Amino acid sequence: MRIFLCLLAMLFATPAAAEITVASKVFTENVILGEMARLAIAQGTDEPVRHRQELGGTRVVFDAAIAGEVDVYPAYTGTLRYQTLASERIESHGDLVAALASRGLRITEPIGFSNNYAIAMMPERAAELGVRTVSDLKDHPDLIWGVENEFLDRADGWRALKAAYGLPHGNVRGLLHDLGYRALASGETDLIDAYTTDPQIAQHDLVLLEDDLEHFPTYDAVYLYRDDLPSAAVSALEGLAGALDEAAMQEINGRAQFGGEDEGVLAAEVVSRVTGTAVEDDSAEAGLAARIWARTLEHLALVGIALGAAILIALPVGILAARLPRFGNLILGAVGILQTIPSLALFVILIPLLGIGFVPTIAALFVYSLLPIVRNVHSGLTNIPAALLDSADALGLSRRARLRRVELPLAAPTIMAGIKTAAVIAVGLATLGAIIGAGGYGQPILTGIRLASTPLILEGAIPAAALALVIQGLFDAAERWVTPRGLRLKQARS
Amino acid sequence: MVERLSAPSETRCECKLSRRFGRSLARLRVAQTPGIGFAPPVFSLNNVSVRYGETVALRPVSLDVRPGATLVLIGPSGSGKTTLLRVLAGLVAPEGEVRFDGEVVTDWRGVRRRLGYVVQDGGLFPHLTARENVALMSHELGRDRAETEARIEELADLTHLNRAQLDRYPAELSGGQKQRVGIVRALMLEPDVLLLDEPLSALDPIIRAELAKELKTIIETLGTTVVLVTHSLSEAQFFSDRLVLMRGGSVVQEGSYEEFERAPADPFVTQFIEAETLL
Numbered sequence: 001m002r003i004f005l006c007l008l009a010m011l012f013a014t015p016a017a018a019e020i021t022v023a024s025k026v027f028t029e030n031v032i033l034g035e036m037a038r039l040a041i042a043q044g045t046d047e048p049v050r051h052r053q054e055l056g057g058t059r060v061v062f063d064a065a066i067a068g069e070v071d072v073y074p075a076y077t078g079t080l081r082y083q084t085l086a087s088e089r090i091e092s093h094g095d096l097v098a099a100l101a102s103r104g105l106r107i108t109e110p111i112g113f114s115n116n117y118a119i120a121m122m123p124e125r126a127a128e129l130g131v132r133t134v135s136d137l138k139d140h141p142d143l144i145w146g147v148e149n150e151f152l153d154r155a156d157g158w159r160a161l162k163a164a165y166g167l168p169h170g171n172v173r174g175l176l177h178d179l180g181y182r183a184l185a186s187g188e189t190d191l192i193d194a195y196t197t198d199p200q201i202a203q204h205d206l207v208l209l210e211d212d213l214e215h216f217p218t219y220d221a222v223y224l225y226r227d228d229l230p231s232a233a234v235s236a237l238e239g240l241a242g243a244l245d246e247a248a249m250q251e252i253n254g255r256a257q258f259g260g261e262d263e264g265v266l267a268a269e270v271v272s273r274v275t276g277t278a279v280e281d282d283s284a285e286a287g288l289a290a291r292i293w294a295r296t297l298e299h300l301a302l303v304g305i306a307l308g309a310a311i312l313i314a315l316p317v318g319i320l321a322a323r324l325p326r327f328g329n330l331i332l333g334a335v336g337i338l339q340t341i342p343s344l345a346l347f348v349i350l351i352p353l354l355g356i357g358f359v360p361t362i363a364a365l366f367v368y369s370l371l372p373i374v375r376n377v378h379s380g381l382t383n384i385p386a387a388l389l390d391s392a393d394a395l396g397l398s399r400r401a402r403l404r405r406v407e408l409p410l411a412a413p414t415i416m417a418g419i420k421t422a423a424v425i426a427v428g429l430a431t432l433g434a435i436i437g438a439g440g441y442g443q444p445i446l447t448g449i450r451l452a453s454t455p456l457i458l459e460g461a462i463p464a465a466a467l468a469l470v471i472q473g474l475f476d477a478a479e480r481w482v483t484p485r486g487l488r489l490k491q492a493r494s
Numbered sequence: 495m496v497e498r499l500s501a502p503s504e505t506r507c508e509c510k511l512s513r514r515f516g517r518s519l520a521r522l523r524v525a526q527t528p529g530i531g532f533a534p535p536v537f538s539l540n541n542v543s544v545r546y547g548e549t550v551a552l553r554p555v556s557l558d559v560r561p562g563a564t565l566v567l568i569g570p571s572g573s574g575k576t577t578l579l580r581v582l583a584g585l586v587a588p589e590g591e592v593r594f595d596g597e598v599v600t601d602w603r604g605v606r607r608r609l610g611y612v613v614q615d616g617g618l619f620p621h622l623t624a625r626e627n628v629a630l631m632s633h634e635l636g637r638d639r640a641e642t643e644a645r646i647e648e649l650a651d652l653t654h655l656n657r658a659q660l661d662r663y664p665a666e667l668s669g670g671q672k673q674r675v676g677i678v679r680a681l682m683l684e685p686d687v688l689l690l691d692e693p694l695s696a697l698d699p700i701i702r703a704e705l706a707k708e709l710k711t712i713i714e715t716l717g718t719t720v721v722l723v724t725h726s727l728s729e730a731q732f733f734s735d736r737l738v739l740m741r742g743g744s745v746v747q748e749g750s751y752e753e754f755e756r757a758p759a760d761p762f763v764t765q766f767i768e769a770e771t772l773l
Contacts, residue, residue, distance in 0.1 A: 387617050394583045394611035395631045395679070395691075396603060407632060409621045484621030486663035 017148040019048045020233055023070040023437075026450060027177075027251065028256050028263070029197060033074035036240060037223055040301040041072075041280050043271065044236030053263075054446050055437045057357065062224075064356045064437075066103055071226050072237065075107065076115055078219035090140045092453030093483030104227050109241035110220040113197060116269030117156070117216045118208040120194035123185060125208040133212040134165055137191070141168035141213065149174040156217055158193075164215045178452070197246055221249075243274045245476070270396065281407065291444075292463055299440040299467065302358065302430045306365030307423055312313060314370050315415075318377025319403065328378060328451075343368070343429055347436050361433035365431040368429055369422035376418025380411030412482040420475035427468045431460065507514060507617060534596055536561050536687055536719050537582055541591035542579050551577045553744040564713060564720040567728040570766070571738035573725045576691055578740070582721060583689050593622040594685075607631075610680030610688045610718075614696050617665040624675040627659040628682055635683075642682075645742045649678040652712055670701040677709070681716070688713070690722040695727060727751070727770035739763060749768065 024034030031053050036052040055061050055070070062084050064070040067258040071162075080100070082089045089104055090096050100106060119134055126132070129140055137143065151157040152174050161167065175183060179190040194201055194208065201208065221244075223237045244252070251272070255261045266283035270281045308486040321328035341349075346367065349361035384407055392402045408415075434442025448456030533559035544552035552574045559565050561580070568619050580586040584602035592599045599605055611756065612618075615723040618627050624648060632642040650660060653674040664672055673693060680688060694702045710733060724730050730737050735750040747759040758764045 054608055181547075387613055388619060390580075390583075390585050390613070391613065391617035391619070394606060394609065394617075395586055396607035396609075396683075398603070398635060401634050405634065406621075466594065486619075486621045486623070486665060489663050489665040 002258060002456075005441070014406075017352055018230070019050055020045075020071050021046065021069065022049060022051040022221075022418055023061050023064060024051065025057060025061055025073070026054045026435075027309070027449060028447060029224050029253050030074050031220065032256060032263045032267050033111065033223075035069045035183070035264045035281070035376060036243070036271055037074065039238060039264075039268055039271045039281065040236040040240055040275070041233045043275060043277065043279050044239065045230065045232040046125045047230060048151050048231075051213060052437050054434075054443075054450065056435050060351060060356060060436055063351045065105060065224060067355045068226065069355045072223055072233075073112075075222055075224040076219040077110075077222060078114075078217040078282075080224070082105075082217060086155045095132055100224070101227070104194070104226055106227050107226070108221055108223040108237050112242040112244045113246040114218050114220045115195050115249070116193050116219050117151070117465050118196050118211070120184065120206045120208055121190065121193050122187075123205055125190060126209075131207075131209065134161075134211040134215070136211050137167060137169070137209070138165065143169055143171075143190040144188070144298045145169055145191045146173040146180050146183045146299070147172060148177045148180065151193045158217070161215055164213055184281065197249040197253055199250055199257055202250060202254065206368045240274060243270055260451075262467070289457070295439060295443065295460070296462050296467070297465060298438070299427070299464070300360055302365060302438060302440055303423065303426045303471075306362045306430075307363075307369055307419070310366050310369035310373055310422060311419060313366075314373035315377055317370075318374040319381065320432055321374065321378045322381035323368070328424050332375060332378060335374050338367050339371045341367075343432055344435070347432060351436060356437045358438050360436060361430065361438035362376055364433075365426045365429055369426055372421040372425065373415070373418045376414050376421075377411065380414030380418075382406055383414070384410050408476060409484050411485070413479055413487065416475065416479040416482050419477065420472065421470050424468050427464065427471055521527060522690070531559050535559055535593075536595065537597075537721075538593040539581070540593070542588045542592060544574075544581060544588045545577040546585055548755060550743055552588070553742075554582070555745055557738065557748075559719060559721055561686075561719050561738065562717050564636075564722060566734045567721065567723045567738045567740060568725065568727065568730045569738075569746075570725060570735050572742070573692070573738045574588040574743035575725075575739040577743075579689055579691050579723045582687070607683060608686045608687035610677075610683070610692050611671070611689045612676045612680045612688070614692045615669065616664070616676030616679075617681070618672055618675055621665050623661050623663055624655070624667065624671075627664070628660075628679045630679075632682055645682060646678070647659060651680055653678055655710065662768060668701075669697050670705055673697065673705060677712070681712075681718075683717065687719045687721065690720065690724055692725070695724070709733075725766065738767065741766075 022034050022037045022041070026029040032054060034051050038049050040338065041049045052070070055064065058212075059080055059466045061070060061073045064272060077093070077096065077120075081096055085096070086098050088099055090099055097107065128248065130136060131140065146205070152172070160170060162169070173189065180189070181204065183189045184192050184206075185204060194206065194402065196208070200206070213294055223240070225234065225237065252266050256263055256266055262281065269279040317331060322332045322425065343364065346364045351365055354360040356362055388406065388410070389402070391408045397405065430440050431442035431445060432444045433440050442462065443458040444456045445460035448454065502695065537559035539557045540636060541554040541556055542552070543550070543554045555578065567578055569575045577586060581588045581592065584599075584606050594605050618624070621629070622630065628646055629642050633704055646660070652658070653672050655671065657680065659667065659671055663677075679694070694706055706729065720733075723732055731751045736748070737751060737754070738748045739746045739754065741762055747754060748765050752765050754767060
């Protein structure tokens, strides 16, 4: 209980709203642009500012900005027009600004480069086939495409491209963006969708086919910010206009992705150059032990609060379900259905309702903890031999006394086993919380996947596995402790 | 049945234990007072039947349970004898009228506390020691701890349980010991009626005979009204001369063993006696 209260105190001790929050999406270029925004605001204003790196995908950061949990994030005009606000069929830049304004959002002048879609081919292959433009592809119907999953469904994506050019190709595979380059290099695909600032383009000397029908829109990089952002911070962001052209961005992306250079240091370099004053990346990484410790606390807080709340709710619900068979079936069915919601979907569904970070993650973990506990409370209580309940009734025990003195002690080992299951599941699921900015062990795993860094992935995965084992051990001990001695004797004998 | 309480058992009633049971003793004395005749029944069933959905477990039965006497419900498996006992214990809601102490029962909880109920293996709670099992209800009612302890000691003496056994868990006790603990638990709150469901059936023959004798002594000592369920004719005969023979949810004949032999109400009665005496 005391631990629980400590965790609760920690939760509410996190700094309050006055801070400016910059967020970034889960890819390197966006993280660097986020760092640039953080450093520029820190240098140009007195406001405290933090950067929630790799907060989530476009949907997560956009919703978080509307909800006021995020003040600034690096966005692309094309993404806003054709993905985020696609249903509004925005015709011009002016319409986009108006559509954002109606949501309390604004965008800065372009940062100076656009990160467009382009169709890429290996140079040898392009030369061999004599392909130079997208239209040229019509003469080669056997070519294999490998495109990012998101590109398959976008308003300006595969289907639209195919229709616009009348492409004959039928062999299209969905891939992770970074894997597309590997597939291209190994000859498994002939064509991929590239982003024009991807460093792999220069690395492999790829040919970008000319978009001769001008199908792809422009994806100018801008900062999206809330209209209540202090004006000094807005000026700092506007000061970054024109800071980077495509070549510069591609080079910096390459240094981060292939050279292993720190995003903060790279961002500081750009901001120093643009503002003419030396800016240092002050977000020096804490040591490994301190990092793991901080994440352990975050992770424990997530699991502890969610599990505590689940126990408080699931115990009485389970008791009620055991008492009233019809209601019991209904309840077990309902929590069973909740359990089948895919966890990633639940995390994302909860954002509009609860925002990002701790609270929705706890809510999701709470939901998944309900079933094992309710089910075990129910089965623990309904499996008590009828003769014992008769004895209790014949003694004259009231329903409440029977529950407290006889039923709960007899069901205790089963109930504890349910809580243990819920706890172990929650420790594993909590790593997904990093996707919506809850921190914990999922954070280094997420970064590790982005940078293809196995050590970083292990920095999250090993403690997560260890914590699951520790929790399992603790609950095994607790299970023995709550099992009445008389029941242990019986188990030993039978 | 009052006459059965012979002089020696009355003398035994003068022990220190019996003073605590003034209530049941008083009733006994009333019952024994010449001229009054039959005291009013403790339980009185009027057309009581039990049905589980489509299945009829007990056909309409009318029956009196007289104070201070032992009534035995006997019959083969499925005859409805246990169902009838469960009706008396308030564990089954029957159709028809059940009177306790002359009044129609509406609130069973009040009645249950005046009953003691013992099932085949004692029905002890496995998570509690024998002592905790026995004291459970007294503690729940907030009775004085010291008095409760004293009562446990007395009843333990009466049932030949020693202190070490009282502090063991059911899993550590033999069948006979568990049954004794079950009896002590049923007697803790000085019940008006003791309901025993096959109390000896699960025991070895020697222990069974031993416990049967002790149980009879206890019943006579306390002068408690008893309803006992058994499938054994010899056991029934040993405990009482008022037997109720049941079959298929109905009462076939009520009376003593001798009456069953002399004037069977139904060929089944003779059949049952012959089967019992053969084996």
